[in-house]
Amino acid sequence: AQSVTQPDIHITVSEGASLELRCNYSYGATPYLFWYVQSPGQGLQLLLKYFSGDTLVQGIKGFEAEFKRSQSSFNLRKPSVHWSDAAEYFCAVGRTGGGGSNYKLTFGKGTLLTVNP
């Protein structure tokens, strides 16, 4: 079964600083990978996804992530953080292959981002 680890429970950065949120996954093949963001009191919103091809993917709100097969990682980055980026971020992995279980995602525990002015 697949699993996701987000090593950092809470990260604090200053507005304007760069950001990297870590995500490591465990899966026997190349997985589908996602980053979601959750603002307080809201549902999860998709930031970006990786299925195949270019290992550097661009998402909404200026975020990007890089898939590194050798490290089983899919880290999320942003060059300059804005106060509105304060939220909780979730990495998720989905299975490749056939069948309806493709649509089942496994989520990490999340990383809470605080942005200082």
Place this chain on the structure above:
Amino acid sequence: DAGVIQSPRHEVTEMGQEVTLRCKPISGHDYLFWYRQTMMRGLELLIYFNNNVPIDDSGMPEDRFSAKMPNASFSTLKIQPSEPRDSAVYFCASTSIGGSYEQYFGPGTRLTVT
């Protein structure tokens, strides 16, 4: 598109009472997922449906929990009887076969059982 709709947004009930959470998926989506989010356990998949049929309910914590999807536009998650440890935020999400596997989440229902 209105997105995934959940009701109620907040529910406060007493232990032992029946609780029913409701979800309307995005029109045209044929997969529906119910998740529970707590501080201790994070986001857990409870059950998911494909074309209104339950596919995997291995995440349902116990027999007090049940879920139905009588048609393509409506699903319920019921807890009977409710217990304080059921307090959590419950999310519904949907996606479509042949799509890009991303799930679209509703705003959630915050359940408090006293």
